[in-house]
Amino acid sequence: MTMPKSENNMQQNIQPAIEARSDQIDAAYMKNVHPEGWKNPKPAGVYNLVVIGAGPAGLVAARGAAALGAKVALIERGAIGGDCLNVGCVPSKTLIRTARTYADMRAARNYGAQDPGVIDVDFQMAMERIRSIRARISKSDSIKRLSEEGIDVCLGAARFSGPTSVVVDNQTLHFKKALIATGARPMIPDVAGLNDAGYLTNETVFDLTELPRRLLVVGGGPLGCELAQAFCRLGSQVTIVQDEAMFLPGEERDAAQLLSGSLARDGIEIRLNTTFESARREGTSKIASLRSVDYASTIECDAILVGVGRAPNVDNLNLEAAGVRYDSAEGISVNDFLQTTNNRIYAAGDVCLEHKFTHTADASARIALQNALFLGRKRLSSLTIPWCTYTDPEIAHVGMYVREATAKGIAINTITILMHDVDRAITDGEEEGFVKIHLRSGTDQILGATMVARHAGEMINDVTLAIERGLGLRALSKVIHAYPTQAEAFKKAADAYNRTRLTTTLKFLSKRWLAWSRGHL
């Protein structure tokens, strides 16, 4: 919104105060994640567990082990919290929230509210909110807190010196067991001129101080789609380039198509089946050359954001010395128990998993911890892993896709509920999307589900629970869902399934019984 003049003056007067507060926030954050002057503790004799990497997987493992009485060292070369806290989920979801607010303001009339008129976006305010929230969340995993829990936190780069030892900051740590949880980093496409032209990744985009007027997003996966939409809603003129036929490859076609429609409605220029061939700098602008089949074009922009995937952090760990097999693209090789080729060393999280999510890192770390320290035999393959892309609407999935079931010879029936049939979605003006529940044909066994809804990330958990605990769709129909909620879609799905079981014979018998009971009961 445009401020009145007097408020603008006030804004100028309080600017130094805001900057000072920003500095305080940043200082508090750094104190939590990588304090200046931190002195690594003197190594214990032999650790039960040395964890390399203090991201979601490393933190879960280290804290879990320490809580159970293990002697634990946790090594981190960057910031405690890993990608998720520092350059991943936390800042991106914070920015998405701000962007969604602006989108809602522009659509105010759709919600029966007055149109606020011209909307001025304050990008710096949005970025400060990111820093503030990041600092707040960093408290729960601060280095001080970890130390108080009995964990030896060592800052510095780790390097194996043998099958049972690792060196950090010139000190050797000996271990009975180790866990590699070094995560992953943005993959950079091999595009001519890109380095010279300059680009952003998730590791740098949240450091922006000015909103790019024209933004080219390369990659139509979750990161690319989420940030393309967020920056568009904040006011950037966004073009998204995807070298495949649809966004979110591997996701259900209908979900990906709905997302395309949604991004287009936001005003994003969509280039599917298009490759990013080269980049160059021209004055203050960047020029990107694109090709779609036989059509070549160029785009002028102010910033290029790359989101084409993630590469595991396996370099400089001297894994050879530890006898740990790895691949620079696939990451560390692990078996179903998350054990590497050195049976004393385990891996968890992005460095070894196909599904690179915070919650998968967390779940895999719990498995690795139990298997490493308590002779556990927990399997990675036993996990039911949901995921969500936090666009608007969100796209969430758990379990099997139909194509995966078909490939295994399993016939599928899908129950589809449209969000426009769910009362709460209608009252909230959030009718776009669907819930699809994939059942083993002829049964109510849930094998998978895909959801497109504004809060699909929240809703998917119901189905994850059902799959994990072996609950069928009929069991879900017996769960009373609070009305009105968008999760009522599950009850509707269960009702739809129950109706398919009403065969002609059953209907006939029921009708006869009711006719008879009218005269006799």
Place this chain on the structure above:
Amino acid sequence: MKNLEPSDEDLLERFQRAAFNYFMEHANDENGLVADKSTQGAPASIAAVGFGLSGYPIGVERGWLTRDAAAKRTLATLQFFWNSEQSEDPFATGYKGFFYHFLDMKSGKRVWQSELSMIDTALLLAGILVVGTYFDQDGANEREIRHLADAIYARVDWQWARGGQATLRQGWKPEAGFLHYGWEGYSEAIILYVLGLASPSHPITDDCYEGWTSTYQWENIYGQEFLYAGPLFIHHFSHAWIDFAEIQDPFMREKNCDYFENTRRATFVQQEYARRNPYGYEGYGENCWGFSAGEGPGYKNIRIGSKTRQFFGYTARGVPFGPDDGTICPSAMLSSLPFAPDITLAALRHLSSHYPQVIANHALPSGFNPTFQSIDPTGLVTEGRLGLDQGITLLMIENFRSGLIWKLMRQCPTIANGLSRAGFAGGWLK
């Protein structure tokens, strides 16, 4: 055909005749090419030619065209396709037996840098098989028609069209090779696979069809269990030539259904979507539905009331997942006649009584959009008519009235062989 009111019979006759006339008015008599669209300067669409060829026997049987005239038009068409250039030259008419999607109406050469289209070639070939079956008499023209029909079909290299993949590719360009459009899920392509499987010279293997059907998704939407596809034309195009009633492939056997019944259910889903009208478009209702590929008001975002409406130009509209911009495709609605006659006739009567501008001279436009009309009183009806719309209307009304095309194709060994190789059995295939 069910018993019709005289007024309904009259209505169908008028719409069918108007659709037939498109192929008389927008074809080049010398080479048989049919314009993609009625607007001035439109190129030919090979699929529209396939519909046109299929329509000539209808014209003969209905007394709208003499058999001799139909044979001459047909022969000119087949001679053009047999003799036109087949090469990698970007201005050829075709390659590997397939043809480019759009051709110059006069020269017959590729235009618009269009793709060598597998599905549009299949629709053309379906028409060629119709005339190859229908013209069964002993005159010189009819003999040559049969000879050329066999030759054009046998020339197609279906195996090449897999592009080294498990399933058939959607298109190819001399400048870029095979296209990668992610052509998955149920589509209008059954006719394509049936023709590819039955080829006497370059057939695809049986696993190719299985590979395609493995991408199907069987869904329960609005209480209808069916093989999902959003746009209605997908549920019609292969059915224009093949009577799928009571014949089943392995997928449909497992679901205890058939593709004819599936299209009936898809039609009811369309009707139900319009009845629910979740996005509040003008005009939608139980007698006003039909969401398919076609023209629209054009690409623009316009605020109407409290909502910003997004309108499209030519796009494949579908339900229930969209895209939907308030545009109804009347030919798609009418083409459901054989599958769901009661609701289709009710919708046709509604169209006739409520939208006289749409049915002027009974020549159906590609689309009409009452929501757009609310901001532009002259913008109800989309510009021009599409050959595909006219073709599917012509064939489906005939299939409803007499079953002529279905009967002809039942007699065509290519269709029966292809269906059998795809695993179809039962019904008329016994």
